[in-house]
Amino acid sequence: MKNINGKVVFITGGSQGLGASISKRFADEGAKIAIFSIDTALDKKLEAELQSKTEVLFIKGDTRNSADIKNAMEIILARFGTLDFAINCAGVTGAMHPFVDMPENEYDFVMDVNVKGVFLCMQEELKIMLKNKSGKIVNIGSEATFTAGHPLRSVYCISKHALGGLTRNAAIAYADTGININAIAPGTMLTPLVAAFPQDQQDALANTRPTKRFVSIDSVASMAVYLCSDLANDMVGSIVNMDGGKTAM
Known part of the structure; x- marks a missing residue:
């Protein structure tokens, strides 16, 4: 992909699920x-795979903690000297509750990770990119960015709508x-979490979209790389819908 090789990318939640796939795709392109992850003990297998292709740095921290993020940026600058791209992938779905029974602490947890965490990361990412007068930031949303989402995951839906607004506002502010x-707003993917579901539940999930299959993790990871390439220079505040047609129904 154009203009990826040799560049520096910061990926939150980059050691598991979609984040790990995004990390691998950037490694394939030579970035x-x-x-940045909350538990680096989970990163050893991925570290070995990535190090065979490129330079990789694992930083422990929590996106909800501004001091952790600032520390991560200092480490990146000390190691690589710059920051070109950022993929804000860390997120949670939260527990399932009817709207009226949603605990306040559950609301705070999901919103803190999915919105505040991205907001804090973007602040520090932008400080470096503004000095460079260049950079690409990609936030990972969900098909729930465009829909009412699951009736028992109201806060997840709220958080992903907020992420859409956050993305567009910042995009215009720094265009x-x-x-x-x-x-990127992906639909349900066959992540390790979903793969652990009984087959009948997997089939039911896949059949909720016109394609009758899960969204490809590799396709979403490739879109993250594309949005960081020079080919996407005129994409500003776009939320790329990759949900197998579900929101078009």
Whole structure:
């Protein structure tokens, strides 16, 4: 992909599920990778795979903690000297509750990770990119960015709608600085979590979309790389819908 090789990418939640696939795709393109995750003990297998292809750095921290994020940026600058791309992938679905029974602490948890965490990361990412007068930021949303979502996951839906607004607002605010900010809104993918479901539940989930299959993790990871390439220079505040046609129904 154009303009990826040798560049530095920061990926939150980059050691598991979709985040790990995104990390691998950037490694395939020759990018230098800084993975930010809450538990680096889970990263050893991925580290070995990535190190065979590129330079990789694992940083432990919580996206909800601004000090952790600032520390991560300092480590990245000390190691690589710059930051070119950022993929804000860390997120949670939260527990399932009827709307009227949603505990306040559950609301706070989901919103803190899915919205506040991305907001705090973007602040620090942008500080570096503004100095460079260039950069690409990609936020990972969900098909729930465009829909009412699951009736028992109201806060998840709220958080992903908020992420869409956050992406568009920041994209317009910095559109004339050489920085592109966009998002991807994927549908259900066959992540390790979903793969652990009984087959009948997997089939039911896949059949909720016109394609009758899960969204490809590799396709979403490739879109993240594309949005960081020069080919996407005119994409500003776009939220790329990759849900197998579900929101078109």
